[in-house]
Structure formats: C-alpha cells, structure tokens
Amino acid sequence: MATTPNKFDIRRNDTVKIISGRDKGKQGRVLRVIPGKGRVLVEHVSMTKKHVRPNPQRNIKGGIAEQETPVAISNVMLVCAQCGPTRIGHQLQGDKNVRVCKKCGATLEK
Numbered sequence: 001m002a003t004t005p006n007k008f009d010i011r012r013n014d015t016v017k018i019i020s021g022r023d024k025g026k027q028g029r030v031l032r033v034i035p036g037k038g039r040v041l042v043e044h045v046s047m048t049k050k051h052v053r054p055n056p057q058r059n060i061k062g063g064i065a066e067q068e069t070p071v072a073i074s075n076v077m078l079v080c081a082q083c084g085p086t087r088i089g090h091q092l093q094g095d096k097n098v099r100v101c102k103k104c105g106a107t108l109e110k
C-alpha cells in the first residue's frame with residue numbers, strides 16, 4: 001500500500017462529484033460529514049423514498065418524502081472550480097494548512 005488516508009479531506013459545504021455507485025456522475029454539496037462511518041451526506045444524491053405517517057399534532061402530512069442517504073467518502077471526489085473533480089493536495093499558507101487542487105494549485109478553501 002502506498003499511502004493510508006489519515007483523515008478525510010471532504011468538509012461540509014464542499015462540492016463533490018460521485019465517482020461510483022448508483023448516482024455516479026452526479027455533483028452536489030456536502031450537507032454533512034460522518035467521520036465515524038467514513039461517509040458523507042451529499043445534497044440530492046442517493047435519494048431514497050421514505051414513507052411518512054401523518055402526524056397532525058406536529059403538522060406533518062403523510063405521504064412519501066425523499067431523503068438523502070450517506071455515501072462512502074471513497075465514492076466522492078472534491079470538485080475544483082477550475083478543473084472539475086480533482087485530488088486534494090496540501091499547502092502551508094502562513095500558519096494555515098490549506099487544501100489545494102493537485103492539478104492547478106488553486107486553493108479549495110472557501
């Protein structure tokens with residue numbers, strides 16, 4: 001093995017592209033990172049339908065609601081604004097370690 005990823009470089013509000021699985025090719029914003037499971041919740045990706053029971057007390061209408069399910073972090077790639085899906089590099093800028101695009105070197109921090 002070459003390298004072992006020690007931590008996840010995907011963060012909330014990042015734009016990622018799905019590189020495998022049912023939603024391959026889709027792109028979306030990261031809603032939540034679940035480090036313990038190595039998964040991320042991506043907006044409009046891996047939608048599942050959930051049947052919701054009506055609950056008038058909480059003003060919930062019954063029916064079918066769509067909901068994201070978390071996808072494995074290994075199935076997503078961070079998207080660079082310039083070059084699209086890319087691998088993440090790191091660079092020290094001042095005293096900050098920032099994530100940069102491995103292709104064009106642009107910073108990936110917002």
Ligand SMILES: [Zn+2]
Pocket residue numbers: 080081082083084086101102103104105106
């Ligand atoms: Zn780039």
